[in-house]
Amino acid sequence: MTPKILVFAGSIRTGAYSGKTADVAQAELARQGAEVTRISLADYPLPIMDQDLEAEKGIPENAYKLGRMIAAHDAVLICTPEYNGSMPPLLKNAIDWVSRIRRDNGKPISIYPGKVVAICSSSDGHFAGIRSANHLRAVLSHIQMDVIAPQVSVPNAGEAFDADGNFKEERLSKGMTRLCAALITHARLHSSRMEP
Numbered sequence: 001m002t003p004k005i006l007v008f009a010g011s012i013r014t015g016a017y018s019g020k021t022a023d024v025a026q027a028e029l030a031r032q033g034a035e036v037t038r039i040s041l042a043d044y045p046l047p048i049m050d051q052d053l054e055a056e057k058g059i060p061e062n063a064y065k066l067g068r069m070i071a072a073h074d075a076v077l078i079c080t081p082e083y084n085g086s087m088p089p090l091l092k093n094a095i096d097w098v099s100r101i102r103r104d105n106g107k108p109i110s111i112y113p114g115k116v117v118a119i120c121s122s123s124d125g126h127f128a129g130i131r132s133a134n135h136l137r138a139v140l141s142h143i144q145m146d147v148i149a150p151q152v153s154v155p156n157a158g159e160a161f162d163a164d165g166n167f168k169e170e171r172l173s174k175g176m177t178r179l180c181a182a183l184i185t186h187a188r189l190h191s192s193r194m195e196p
Contacts, residue, residue: 003187005034006073010080010091010136012042017122017157018129022079023165025120025152028180029077034187039069041094048089049096063097064104067111071194075116075187076145082123082132092139099143113144114192118183120152120176122160128153148186150179 007026009018022038029036044062047053070076080087098111117140121129130153140147152175154160160167167173 001188001191003034003074003184003191004037004072004193005029005075005077005183005187006037006039006069007077008039008041008079010041010078010088012040012090016081017124017154017160018079018081018120020157020161020165021120021122021152021154022077024161024167024176025077025079025180028176029184032177032180032184034180034184037069037073041066041090044094046093046097049093049100054100059100060097063094064101066094067098067101067109068104070098070115071109071111074191074193075118075183077118077120077183078136078140079120079122080129080132080136082121082125082127082129085131086135087132087139091136095139095143109194112140114190115145116148116183116186116190116192117145118148118150118179120154120179122154122157124156124158126155128155128157146186146190148179148182150175150182152176152179 009022011018026038044066121133123129
């Protein structure tokens, strides 16, 4: 089975380090034989999660589109930046809206439980976004995603990439190779893909 893996970053800023890390992950997953889909959260704009808004207007269509995208893949890889020691609101808001989906076109749907997911983080500082990754891991575990243990955290991210967008440090390259191999293995063993 060729695993289908969805990759996205938690930032939509031009030149975002999380986006560059996602580029590295996308290339490595493809090199190891996965079918990779890369998306940007910019293509799924959502209002701030608000249950009054949900009650009035329902779950936004972009939440359904993102939820269907996640459901249609065997695994997900999320690259998060770190904002004030945690994940960015863009990422948390997207996760929260998709968690509200219980039915799609009248049919029950379970998007998160059992879905295999890997985490990468990055920051311009020495701590490499590890606090953000820890918070994201806690949230994804809470919504019953199957979070794999390997993780790639990129410190001093402004200096971490060469002109071709690859990691300069062999340690990071080897870490990404291991993470992608583990994600592909878990995706094959524990796929919860739902065909659209």
